[in-house]
Amino acid sequence: MIPVTCFPGQKIAVLGLGRSGLATARALKAGGAEPILWDDSAEAREKAQTEGFICQDLSRNGAMDGITALITSPGIPHLYPEPNRVIAAALALGIPVDNDIGLFFRSFATQDWEAYDTPPRVIAVTGSNGKSTTTALIHHILEAAGRPTQVAGNIGRGALDIDPGIDGEVIVLELSSYQTELARALTPDIAVFTNLSPDHLDRHHGMGGYFAAKRRLFAEGGPDRAVIGVDEVEGQFMANQLAEGAEDDRVIRISSGQKLEGFGWSVFARKGFLSEWRKGRQMASIDLRSVPGLPGAHNHQNACAAYAAVRSLGIGPKVIEAAFHSFAGLPHRSQLVGERGGVRFINDSKATNVDSAAKALQAFPRIRWIAGGLGKDGGIKGLVPHLGAVSKAYLIGHSARDFALELGSTPYEICNTMARAVAMAAAEAESGEVVLLAPAAASFDQYPNFERRGDDFCAQVQAVLAG
Template sequence: MIPVRGYEGRRVGVLGLGRSGLSTARALAAGGADPVVWDDSAEARDRAAAEGFAPADPGRDQVLAGLAVLVTSPGIPHLYPGPHPVIARAMAMGIPVDNDIGLFFRSFATAAWDGFDTAPRVVAVTGSNGKSTTTALIHHILTESGRPAQMAGNIGRGVLDLDPARDGEVVVLELSSYQTELARALTPDVAVFTNLSPDHLDRHGGIGGYFAAKRRLFAEGGPDRAVIGVDEPEGRFLAGQLAEAPADDRVIRVSSGQKLDGFGWSVFARKGFLAEWRRGRQMAAVDLRAIPGLPGAHNHQNACAAWAACRALGLAPREIEAALASFAGLPHRSQLVGERGGVRFVNDSKATNVDSAAKALQAFPRIRWIAGGLGKDGGIAALAPHLGAVVKAYLIGHSARDFALQLGATPHEICETMDRAVARAAAEAEPGEVVLLAPAAASFDQYPNFEKRGEDFTARVQALPAAGQGA
């Protein structure tokens, strides 16, 4: 646990008592603060009470009055489409609003670091797609190279559940736009921006607000090194704002598809090969095509970002290359879950939006595509340019019929359920093809989250009869 410092003997409000909220309350108490906790759910309040916290409704001014700060969970809106009533009242009363990420950055460094040979460092990763894989890959490379490392944030543990830092340790954080937008302290040593595509637009008041939330990680914290994906205009804009000149190697530009050899420091992938350039010289080259945990151009971009971050931390190319080869990938993100008769089954349940589904559809040459769920605005119309590898689509969930209308000449079948979709795709697939779950939709019509959807797909695949045994 990271005890929260700076609020000793003061009342601190905690709004939202899910994983991060309860963790925050514990860390505040460990640091000597007096947590005042609340959740709109009676069940969540009961869990907090069982741990010794006394819930108090902050909707009453006498509860809010005198709070040093109100700490809110990331899922609770604080601005768009409208702030939670408690947050709105706190802001009207002038009470600062923060989250666990802000508390972490103000509390992580301690006097114990004075005795360390090497100060601990923090790498923070944000972006629309690929940030979980990039975060996990950085952590994997560090641990495979013998460096002490921890991983937290939007992946794994909550940030305040981390252990106090060890000598030379690196903490790798995945941070969502919900987390970066509100944190009052953001001071990573290395900050990574993977890419940007429209998502969470209602929460941020549009694409500009969404980008502004991501940009805070760089503008507020002033990292020593910034790793910036420059395949979209926003990334190029951000890199240009942070660099004093093209040769400024405090910014490491990253791309999947572009050659970037005219900058101070860059890492890019083309046709499956990663290249690192610095000060006009090629420093390394790696063949990514044979790494099963990193299929497709989108994962090659993730590999470039992780490579750049680890190089910024001082790792040698040979160490990073060896660790890349052993990376198995993350569950529900281009995850190979089975093979049957020369047909591979890939679980990309995390592809909940059009952009991430497009990247998955470009990763394999012949695809039996399982898609559908609770569709987002626009459905899958924007995927039309990326359907060339789709042999046939198998549509499930609430938006199956809407998706069917947008597929045009692409062969498709409305299956409705995962069970039927997997069975039909497996029955029709031929050797060399991939049965790919990349839903391009939320899961909430049939599953509580994308993880459960991916687990169902995996279970259905594993229950298939062996090739040649029939149904």
């Protein structure tokens, strides 16, 4: 735990008692504050109370009297589409609103660091797609290199739930736009921006607000090194703003598909090869085509981001290359579940929108595609240009029939359930094909989350393989 010591003896309100909320309450208490907690869920409040915390409805008149600050969980709206009523009350009263990420950056460094040979460092990763894989890959490379490291934030543990930093340690944080938008302190040593595509637009009031939330990590965070994906204009703009010129190697531009040779420092992947260039010279090259845990151009972009981040720490290309090959990938993100008769079964349940599904569909040459669920605005029309590798689609869930109308000439079967889709795809797949779950839809029609949907896919695949 990272004790939050900046509020000794003060009453601090904590709104939302999920993973980050309870970790925040514990950290505040350890630092000498008096946390006052609330969550609309009676079950969450009961759990907090069993730990000895005071729960009080913060929306009642006078509930905020004597409160010094309000710490809110990332999923609770604070501005758009409209502020939560408790946050609105804090704003009206002038009570500072923060989140656990802001508290982490205010609390992580301690006087103990003065005795360290190498102070702990923080790498923070944000972007629309690939954040989790990039974060996990950085963490994996650091472990392979023998560096002490912890991973937290939007993946794994809450940021305040990790252990205090030790000599030479590197903390890797995955940060969502919800987390970067509100944090009152953002001071990573290295910040990574993977890419940008439309998401959470109602929460950020459009693409401009969404990009602005991501940009805060760099513009207000002031990292020593910025790793910026420049495959979209927003990334190009941000890299341009942060760098003093093309030769400024404090900004490392990364790309999957573009050749980036005219910059002080760049890392890019083309035709399956990662290249590092510095000041007009190629420094290293890695063949990514045979790396099983990083299939497809989108994962090659993740590899470039992770490579650039750890190279900033002085880790050598050979160590990074070896770590790439031992990286197993994350569950539900291009996860190899099994193989039979030359047919691979890939779980990409995290592909909940058109953009992420398009990247999955471009990663394999011959696909039996399982898609569907609770469709999002716009359906899957945007995937039509990426269906050339799809032998047949197997559609499930609430939007199965809507998706079928948008597939054009692509053969399809309306299966409704995961069990039927997996069984049919496995029976019809030929050697060299991939049975790919990339739903392009939310899971909430049939499952509580994308993880449970992916788990069901894995269970059905294992049943097929055992049959």
